[in-house]
Amino acid sequence: MTDLDAFRSDTRAWLEANCPPEMREPMRGEKDLCWGGRNWTFQSDGQRRWLEVMAERGWTVADWPKEYGGGGLTAEEARVLKQEMARIGARPPLTSFGISMLGPALLNFGTEEQKKHYLPQIARGEVRWCQGYSEPGAGSDLAGLQTKAEDKGDHWLVNGQKVWTSYADQADWIFCLTRTSSESKQGGISFLLFDMETPGVSTKPILLISGNSPFCETFFDDVKVPKEQIVGEVNKGWDVAKYLLGHEREMIAGMGLGSGIGTGGQSVTLGGWLKPTDQFLRADIAAFDVDALAFAAMSERFAAMWKAGEAHPASPSMMKYAGTELNKRRNELVMAGGGSDTLEWDSERSKGGKAPRDWLRSKGNSIEGGTSEIQLNIVAKHILRLPGA
Numbered sequence: 383m384t385d386l387d388a389f390r391s392d393t394r395a396w397l398e399a400n401c402p403p404e405m406r407e408p409m410r411g412e413k414d415l416c417w418g419g420r421n422w423t424f425q426s427d428g429q430r431r432w433l434e435v436m437a438e439r440g441w442t443v444a445d446w447p448k449e450y451g452g453g454g455l456t457a458e459e460a461r462v463l464k465q466e467m468a469r470i471g472a473r474p475p476l477t478s479f480g481i482s483m484l485g486p487a488l489l490n491f492g493t494e495e496q497k498k499h500y501l502p503q504i505a506r507g508e509v510r511w512c513q514g515y516s517e518p519g520a521g522s523d524l525a526g527l528q529t530k531a532e533d534k535g536d537h538w539l540v541n542g543q544k545v546w547t548s549y550a551d552q553a554d555w556i557f558c559l560t561r562t563s564s565e566s567k568q569g570g571i572s573f574l575l576f577d578m579e580t581p582g583v584s585t586k587p588i589l590l591i592s593g594n595s596p597f598c599e600t601f602f603d604d605v606k607v608p609k610e611q612i613v614g615e616v617n618k619g620w621d622v623a624k625y626l627l628g629h630e631r632e633m634i635a636g637m638g639l640g641s642g643i644g645t646g647g648q649s650v651t652l653g654g655w656l657k658p659t660d661q662f663l664r665a666d667i668a669a670f671d672v673d674a675l676a677f678a679a680m681s682e683r684f685a686a687m688w689k690a691g692e693a694h695p696a697s698p699s700m701m702k703y704a705g706t707e708l709n710k711r712r713n714e715l716v717m718a719g720g721g722s723d724t725l726e727w728d729s730e731r732s733k734g735g736k737a738p739r740d741w742l743r744s745k746g747n748s749i750e751g752g753t754s755e756i757q758l759n760i761v762a763k764h765i766l767r768l769p770g771a
């Protein structure tokens with residue numbers, strides 16, 4: 383038996399013993415994902431226990447170093463853990479922008495003090511983070527951002543506005559791009575961290591077509607930020623921002639895998655909508671399945687290369703584009719499969735409207751984290767090296 387086989391059998395036994403039964407059931411809605419943080423209300427004792435036991439082992443961030451609250455697993459071990467969790471249908475114990483975005487950026491750019499302070503809080507789900515990047519005049523042209531941070535000696539004074547800040551009204555802290563110099567566009571940006579309860583921070587939810595308000599306008603009015611809460615050097619925040627965006631795109635690309643649901647046929651039938659008899663729909667599902675399996679294989683290859691530092695720097699853009707297009711197709715199929723039942727917003731037949739809400743939400747996939755057009759531009763320019771791109 384190899385070491386990895388032994389790790390697999392120990393992991394399997396541990397998961398069997400520690401993953402609460404209700405955490406092995408398919409998720410019905412967004413609240414079934416645990417986001418953690420100061421304001422989080424656990425949906426069940428099982429959800430709380432699952433977070434606690436996984437965090438205790440460092441398995442909420444299995445491949446982070448142990449000294450920062452991680453599990454210290456190798457890439458292969460982390461993959462085995464994922465496979466074993468998928469085998470029993472275990473939900474992720476914790477989902478957060480701290481894990482998928484800020485953590486990797488801190489591991490790469492943070493000081494030792496910052497890593498020791500912020501990373502274990504993220505791993506234990508104690509602090510929920512939001513992302514303050516986009517502004518009313520700076521989305522695709524992100525480096526055009528105008529939120530200003532002035533150096534006031536012992537602190538930064540932040541003034542300005544962000545928009546589309548996901549969960550800003552529920553988050554505890556924000557990682558925020560600010561302008562610290564107007565002399566250079568990319569070279570005048572600094573990456574700050576601050577508490578959302580700091581005086582001068584306010585949020586206003588934006589109501590969406592899906593009926594939810596997952597994001598906000600976020601306002602900063604003379605917000606005082608301690609000097610040491612900068613990641614990387616002053617005016618070098620664009621490097622941190624870009625690195626983080628790579629991880630954000632990797633995370634969003636993962637939606638193409640369908641949250642572990644798998645292939646198109648499974649998505650549609652597991653949704654409980656149908657036994658597809660329509661031959662055209664069956665053909666669409668088959669075509670989707672082929673693409674979904676190819677994407678899953680490509681994702682594994684990408685993840686291995688990305689972790690080993692061998693992936694092309696623009697490859698997250700390629701993965702993000704492919705994964706989000708796939709996820710949109712998956713949701714289209716579920717809607718087609720469910721027929722008129724899935725059009726009902728809030729009924730038993732539509733299972734509380736999960737399918738139409740997910741379908742509408744998926745439309746944002748090709749906008750969030752950088753639009754599809756921008757990803758295609760990046761692929762054209764940096765990977766395909768097309769002229770004029």
Ligand SMILES: Cc1cc2nc3c(=O)[nH]c(=O)nc-3n(C[C@H](O)[C@H](O)[C@H](O)COP(=O)(O)OP(=O)(O)OC[C@H]3O[C@@H](n4cnc5c(N)ncnc54)[C@H](O)[C@@H]3O)c2cc1C
Nearest residue numbers: 513514515516521522546547548746749750751752753755
């Ligand atoms: C669900 C969701 C969650 C989000 N969460 C966050 C968050 O937490 N924090 C945050 O900071 N932001 C967040 N965003 C914002 C997101 O990053 C921006 O919406 C995105 O970067 C696009 O910017 P924009 O909305 O200003 O559109 P614009 O940049 O104004 O783009 C409008 C259209 O023009 C196209 N376009 C623009 N420039 C070019 C070009 N050079 N070539 C070709 N086409 C172009 C775009 O592709 C798009 O179709 C979120 C967005 C969504 C949908």
